[in-house]
Amino acid sequence: MTFRLKTVLGATALVLVSALAAQAETVLKWAHVYETSEPFHTESVWAAEEIAKRTEGRYKVEVYPASQLGKEADINQGLKLGTVDIIISGSSFAARDFKPIGVTYFPYIFRDPSHLLAYTKSDIFKRLSKGYEDATGNHITAVTYYGTRHTTSNKPIEKCADMAGLKIRVPDVPAYLAMPRACGANTTPIAFAEVYLALQNGTVEAQENPLTTIEAKKFYEVQKNIVLTGHIVDHLNTVVSKTLWGNLSDADKAIFTEVMQEAAARATKIIEERENKLVDTFKQKGINVVTVDKADFEKTVLEKVTFEEFGYDKADWEAIRAVQ
Template sequence: MKLTLKTLMGAAMLLAGTAAAHAQTTLKWAHVYEATEPFHTESVWAAEEIAKRTEGRYKIDVFPASQLGKENDLNQGLKMGTVDIIISGSSFQAREFPRIGVTYYPYIFRDPSHLIAYTKSDIYKTLTAGYEEKTGNHITATTYYGTRHTTTSDRQIKVCKDMEGLKIRVPDVPAYLAMPRACGANTTPIAFAEVYLALQNGTVEAQENPLTAIDAKKFYEVQKNISLTGHIVDHLNTVVSKSVWQGLSDADKQIFTEVMMEAAERSTKIVEEREAKLADNFRAKGLNVAEVDKADFEKNVLEKIPFEDFGYEKADWEAIRAVQ
């Protein structure tokens, strides 16, 4: 009877161990971008890859197109536990740790390759660590989102003063507001999902976004001009909530990081390839796609928009500018 009891207890422990090994944790990964965009398709790939590499211990459902809320809601959701992983711009993380928002200061990056070099630099480690220390949330990867340009209904933009009085939709984020306000535009915050209608009905007469977003959201249907202001080399961070990150083993942290970084690299490559073709595609659609005097825009921003107004530090700006 003792032998039988020991055997039964051993079997129970084995079954419990097996069940624990195969226990599955379901996570929610959310963003505001369309299901056709690489930020979604590569997130889906990453979710499937994480499931494979953890032998099914993690099931990640990806929710695109603001299904779980607008970008501000998603950042709040990391705290509230309504979402576990998000894709979001550093400008939103800057609400918790202002210094990281300097990466959205206009013209800080020369081009996409400069941005990617920054993500491998010491200043990147410093800023992301500062955000994690403040919130507990962990940035696993950074993706190139695209270089932001300005579209208008009728007005053509060549130099900064051409934007004076322009009614333009800009996200309600300090760094995004810097260039338009330096040039005298009237900025209006409108949710990304509502921009098309606002342009169509004349609530605003302009907006700014990368060419890929202009294409995905079909803004070209209600705008005649694209001015290649290139004021922000935009990027998105993949952020894992504090509760999830702290609950991962070191091995799983490595898996999440490696997969999410690979997904970011895949997305970046797709975005760069698409951008290379889009200017000509828009011209073929009959839009006026024009270069601008970027030096004039940059000069006005530096003269009129102090770093300190946003809680940024000049030393961070200088460190990023120095990255090769």
Template sequence: MKIKLTTILGAVAALALSAAAAQAQTALKWAHVYETSEPFHTESVWAAEEIGKRTNGRYKIDVFPASQLGKEADINQGLKLGTVDIIISGSSFAARDYKPIGVTYFPYIFRGPEHLIAYTKSDVFKRLAAGYEEKSGNHIAAVSYYGTRQTTSNKPIAKCSDMQGLKIRVPDVPAYLAMPRACGANTTPIAFAEVYLALQNGTVEAQENPLTTIEAKKFFEVQKNIILTGHIVDHLNTVVSKQLWSSLSDEDKKIFSDVMLEAAEKTTKIIADKEKALVASFKERGLSVTDIDKADFEKNVVEKVKFEDFGYEKSDWEAIRAIKE
């Protein structure tokens, strides 16, 4: 009887411990708008699993790719509503809460990916990220290189004036509109998930995105001219909601930050390496890939676009331009 009672009590205790462990686990949602084949997704999945491991299973993070939880504006709003806990999103959306952080989208501010990464380690970035956190409560834990934005079009483009009257899809973000509008294009904001169809049916004649996105979204199937305008060296932030970040212990904050930074570094390397190979790949597929005179485009932007129109500080632009790789 004693042995049987001990066995029963042991089983009850084990069940109680198991129930307590299950109850202690926190379920989190990590959302983004990118395809499952892209490193923004694969490295997010790795990070979600790694955080689970390093916290001994106290956090279970599910990653929702390809706009499953909404478009980019929706998931940014979701941070405030509590419907998502972590997102990957551009500073253009962070700028809706804190305009100065969007200065990184001013055309030709960065010389290339190395300059961008140097910026993310600078005092300028720390100050702008702190400004965003103060306004929104959300915490930027890491930054990934997204790619250098290039243009695809139904027609060849060699100089800024060639874009006059061109119907081009551009995200509904003020700084993204700067270069096309400075060149006289007609900009149209179309949701990211709908761009392929818009290009296919002629709703727009052009779009702009990094080469990796042009490949992942298969825009090259419906656009035969790739113009290396290189107007924006783009990035994505890994953003943790105010509610989640404030609930984490200092130890867990370090774990989340360390893992997210590691994932961002891996993403950056994958993107940079792939971009280098894609120009040759697109040419092999029979596409026209054209270099342009960036000085002509930059001159038009500087002459026709004002920092004040976007809520940016010229001093921030100057400080970022001065950063050495």
């Protein structure tokens, strides 16, 4: 066999190997609504790279941030339609398919981020996640701490009753409305992108979000008080579509789960570190940061809000509260 023929055959073999490798690679779409600077994105990119490494290149995960593939409702729908394979999304959207899982947004259900993380390892988490999976086929692989939601206001607030008549912007999510309405506030569902202007021009007097969001969106520039109501310990789920989860081998399911849980832990750590520094940062900016009696708020919520009106089960709430 001549050297030239050997070279041609060798080149052909390389082309065939490359073609087979390309065929073996499965491209997946991972979507979320968060900015590229946020840990929910940076750690998703890290996870995508890790999945490629740990599956020896059999999966290539492309991450689409900042609503590139649609708003949160759209990407949840995309799991059903097959237009996305993996998303990061709140339990409020999972609750649209399985209401009981939304109990995790009930005010003061979690004591702190460590309680939330303990919940993700509990039997009640497994039961609620299974209920969601039975309803949709989608699988929750990991939970990331999003931040503890607090209130900002131009009006001083020290106790629940101080919110009576307060015009406050709250996301149009049932459980998010529970605390403000129980305290007598007038809730207004303004689009997130318009909140700063609404606060600035007085359309609303207050809003609620984690400290990291209050900083990122500069709400402190148009609010006099940051009130540490801590009413919701918020979180996000990493969700794999029914189709993708069903097609993964047991070994690959283990890899995806491990990587996604590692990514969630990394993002959670970043959020906690940022939050721990922000109270002092806001005080240095001259903002009045108020520590309130959370027990007063919690007591009022439990007196005035029922679990049934949201489709939640009190037994689930009790089980989560009991998690240590």
